[in-house]
Amino acid sequence: MNQVITEVPEAVNGGETVLKTYMDTSGGDVKMELGELEAADLTVTTDYATAYKLFVEQDQAAGMQAFMAGKIKVQGDMMKMMAMQTAMPQDEIAKTIAKEIKDITS
Incomplete structure (x- = not known):
């Protein structure tokens, strides 16, 4: 799954928005890296603000609100995304993603 985060400070x-x-x-584990x-x-x-709320603050309500407001756009196989959500316990996914995003943006 590729993620594109816009409006990045x-x-x-490094100057890129x-x-x-x-x-x-x-590979069986969740691996998150820069690139695509x-x-x-x-x-x-x-x-960026929505991604921060979702992945760093782990505010799931913000995710639903953003999706309904059109701030989250999904292109491709929605079934794959839903399968990823059920493949691992949500707490584990949230912790992994939050750590990876903190590492990338710090």
Whole structure:
């Protein structure tokens, strides 16, 4: 899964206002890195403030609100995204993603 985060503060990403990351589960673990997968099943695009609320603050209500408001856009196979959500306990996913995003943006 590719993630595109827009409206990134310049200080966070070396002057770039778009941050591209990916989550790869093909090896059995969740791996998150900078960049993008060539053959990603889906791409999720959101703004920095929403990504921060979701992944760092782990505010799931903000995620639902953002999705309903059109701040989260999904292109590709929604079934893959839903499968990723059920593949691991939500707390484990949230902790892994939050740690990876903190590492990338710090």
